Amino acid sequence: MNDSSGKSEALYARRVKIHAREVEGFFENLRTAAVIVLLGLYYLVPWIPWDDRQAVLFDLPGRKFHIFALTLWPQDFVFLAWLLIMAALLLFFATAIAGRVWCGYACPQTVWTQTFVWIERLTEGNFNQRIKLDKAPWSTGKWLRRGTKHVLWVLFAAWTGFTFVGYFTPIRELGDGLLGFSLGGWETFWICFYGFATWGNAGMLREQVCIYMCPYARFQGVMFDRDTLIVSYDPARGEPRGGRARGPGPGELGLGDCVDCRMCVQACPTGIDIRKGLQYECITCAACIDACDSVMDRFGYPRGLIRYTTQNAVQGKAQHLVRPRVVVYGTLLLVLAAAFLASLAWRAPVRLDVLRDRNALYRELADGQIENVYPLKILNKDGERRHVRITVDGLPGARVRTAPATIELAPNSLLDVVTRVSVSRDQAPPGRSDVTFRVEAENGHTVHAEREARFMGPLD
Ligand code: SF4
Ligand code: SF4
Known part of the structure; x- marks a missing residue:
């Protein structure tokens, strides 16, 4: 394709592999806690017994969904539809207030990718070692590290697929079938399919799922306004950016607080530079905040050059937590939740x-x-x-x-x-x-x- 200057431009840009630099800080701890809690629940819940059955079991052949004390029959599917509508409204409500907080902390893609990255760090080393390994020619050491990573990824993905099927088939029977090599055809297919999807999405595609495949990334902009919480760089404080030695203050050098170290870019799992402003690739994971705060600490500058804030706050304008869209989403959510609970309580037994x-x-x-x-x-x-x-x-x-x-x-x-x-x-x-x-x-x-x-x- 030719641009206005007549130069030829490729429609397809080859993916540049992203290795996110490891960071330490409050938000990293928060993300780690979220991964442990959410994945812990995912892997443990099917093993919880309830009377003579599994506590959470979507029994498709028996046409009943058990969720602890509650059993939903096909006649109750209106409750499931209701639940889905409430989940969507909750997402709208949370997005209007806190932006893409779901993407940064709770989305399965984020949570599993984080786990796959931990395995990668374990087998291939830290940020610099991984980049070096990528560039190194194939050797026994490289084969061993890559091979070990993939073996661990595949085992973890298979366990994920097994657990997923365990929500639909009693997981203890499934385990017996697996150990006795007597799994059914469909069970084997779904374990492999879901395991493969986990390995592919969290191990290989990673940020590409968020950037190119996720519809939420595309339409969440309509839920944003200038009072929505975003991760933002403060250009008034940071510019003009420039490298420097520790010691003299930015005022003496005629510079802003940004030391142009690019740690925020290296920490970003989607590979963007948040200093260029709000971008749809940003999943609000706050890794860049932790990275920049540690740099600010080293230079003795105040933290928060990159921070959670709103577009109005960055421009020094008044902020409003209560806005029409927040009230509408919140009211709808409350009414639906109250009606849902009442209908459930009064459901004819x-x-x-x-x-x-x-x-x-x-x-x-x-x-x-x-x-x-x-x-x-x-x-x-x-x-x-x-x-x-x-x-x-x-x-x-x-x-x-x-x-x-x-x-x-x-x-x-x-x-x-x-x-x-x-x-x-x-x-x-x-x-x-x-x-x-x-x-x-x-x-x-x-x-x-x-x-x-x-x-x-x-x-x-
Ligand atoms: S810019 Fe910051 S908050 Fe956004 S995805 Fe990158 S690291 Fe996460
Ligand atoms: S980490 Fe902070 S100081 Fe370093 S380049 Fe990013 S914004 Fe500037």
Whole structure:
């Protein structure tokens, strides 16, 4: 492609591999704590037992999702949709206030990349040693270091894939299958697929996922305003930048506080220079803040040349925490969360579905009764064992027979029963009439669920 000056420019720029310089400081500690907590939860949660099952298990064949004491059935999928909407709103709310805090500290891409980088440091050394190793010709030492890194990466990625599948298949059974070489085809496929995706994204692609693949990076700009928290360089304090020896103050040298050491650039996992201003590649990880603060300490300058701040604050303008978008996102989030919790608390513990016998509208029994047959599905949604009976309203003189008369509903179970409703011929209403089925507690005091249905009788 030719630019305006007629020079030819390549549409494809080869990736320059980024080795982020290791830093120490408050935000590095915060990021490390976030990685330990989040990955700790990811790897440990599937191993937590709950009664006679796994505490968190998305049981696709059984069509139920267990989340500790809560069990969600396909009928409850509205709750999952609700949860996703709340998660999206929470992200909007957090972004409006604190910018890309999710990207910098909690996004799976960031968290796993951080872990893969730790393994890389362990096997290939620090920032300078890794760059040197990249440039060095292939030797036994280089093969050994690279090989060890990849072996550890693959093992960690495989464990990640195994854990992921352990959220859908009981993880202890999965472990037994793995040790006994008897894993199913789909389980093997998903462990390999998820493991490969982890290795590829966190080990090989890294910052490219954030820059080129993540849609959030592209649209988060619309959630920003001039009062959103960002990581920013303070040009008023830093410029004119310039190298110097320790000792004389910047005022004596006619320089700003930036010593132009490029430590902030070397520490950046996306390879940008934050001194050029806010850029969409910045994931707000604050590594450059830690890097610059340590330089400021060495030179005896105040910290905070690069800091968390807002565009208004950098320009000396008034800042506003409460803005229309923050109020709108916050209010929506609160209302949705309150409604979600209330709906969950008042969720009917039993659900009843009434089908109809498709083979006959009705049948006439030997004793002259008109009978309709109804297959019922009774879903006990919680962990309480119940003893219930079926009653029918709206058909005077009706005889209701379910075998057995008292039905035991096991915790978190779906039961099929057949109920026969009959009425004498002279009491049977002609044609179609509406009836109500009820699932009542054994003592008849509590109605757990009810459902409308039709009773069919002879027309004459
Ligand atoms: S510029 Fe700073 S905060 Fe932004 S990604 Fe780079 S190191 Fe992280
Ligand atoms: S680390 Fe600080 S002093 Fe060094 S180049 Fe970056 S902004 Fe300037």
